Amino acid sequence: MPYSIDYPCNWLQVAENPMDPFHSVFLHTRVTRAHFNPAWGALPVVDWHKMENEAGIYLTNTRRWGEYVWARTAEVIMPNFAQPPDIYQDPDREKFFPRVGISKWTVPTDNTSCKIIGWRHFNDTLDLGGKGDRSKVGLDKIDFMGQTGSERSYEEGQHVPGDDEAQIGQGPITIHAGEMLGRTDTGVGIRAVQSGKDLPALPRNAEGRIPTMAGDVILRRPISNADDLALQREVGRRVGEIVAATRPLPHGERQAEIERRMRAAFG
Numbered sequence: 001m002p003y004s005i006d007y008p009c010n011w012l013q014v015a016e017n018p019m020d021p022f023h024s025v026f027l028h029t030r031v032t033r034a035h036f037n038p039a040w041g042a043l044p045v046v047d048w049h050k051m052e053n054e055a056g057i058y059l060t061n062t063r064r065w066g067e068y069v070w071a072r073t074a075e076v077i078m079p080n081f082a083q084p085p086d087i088y089q090d091p092d093r094e095k096f097f098p099r100v101g102i103s104k105w106t107v108p109t110d111n112t113s114c115k116i117i118g119w120r121h122f123n124d125t126l127d128l129g130g131k132g133d134r135s136k137v138g139l140d141k142i143d144f145m146g147q148t149g150s151e152r153s154y155e156e157g158q159h160v161p162g163d164d165e166a167q168i169g170q171g172p173i174t175i176h177a178g179e180m181l182g183r184t185d186t187g188v189g190i191r192a193v194q195s196g197k198d199l200p201a202l203p204r205n206a207e208g209r210i211p212t213m214a215g216d217v218i219l220r221r222p223i224s225n226a227d228d229l230a231l232q233r234e235v236g237r238r239v240g241e242i243v244a245a246t247r248p249l250p251h252g253e254r255q256a257e258i259e260r261r262m263r264a265a266f267g
């Protein structure tokens with residue numbers, strides 16, 4: 001389903017969102033209530049990686065939830081295209097790289113306004129719990145809370161803030177000099193494209209398509225006496241490596257290969 005949302009703020013405040021998995025923990029889960037799955041509130045082990053040709057960046061974001069170790073990857077292709085994985089993913093069974101929930105461009109209109117134009121994906125590999133709603137996707141709307149200024153009153157937005165309060169509440173152009181960056185802000189940043197050269201293109205796969213780096217990998221690994229944080233780190237590292245290494249394969253073969261390699265690594 002196509003959709004668009006207008007924002008009365010600088011585009012960078014909106015575009016940086018997919019590279020910040022920590023706002024999912026706090027803004028979307030712990031501060032008020034779980035906007036998505038409660039599993040988003042588990043603090044993840046996060047790593048950011050450069051894509052081939054430095055055409056973009058992707059992150060791995062890995063956490064434990066019950067019996068599962070859940071690794072998510074998300075991508076930004078420079079300068080303004082992003083794909084997060086399934087927004088209604090449930091870490092309730094093993095999964096090997098169902099793909100993205102959203103494909104979106106954040107487009108500056110001028111210095112203090114911008115627009116997201118994108119696709120919200122519905123298919124039989126995503127949102128197995130059926131929480132999405134096509135009828136809520138379209139012009140200035142999308143099917144999750146706190147994305148548009150028009151959907152709720154100012155007071156409601158202040159009481160249960162969503163992405164729109166975090167982005168627009170910074171003001172028309174956030175004063176970056178006033179930021180106090182902490183350990184969870186590592187991935188929030190951008191290298192300016194100032195040289196005027198064409199941006200690098202990503203190589204295509206065997207089907208002639210540009211494959212995504214974004215998706216979910218969920219392994220069943222009940223907690224043991226071993227160092228669980230080290231396990232999460234290792235799962236995230238392997239997922240990042242395997243998702244990158246399998247990019248050239250056709251999509252169908254790629255999922256099977258990701259599963260084969262993850263099982264070879266973790267049993």
Ligand SMILES: [Fe+2]
Pocket residue numbers: 017023024028163
């Ligand atoms: Fe968000």
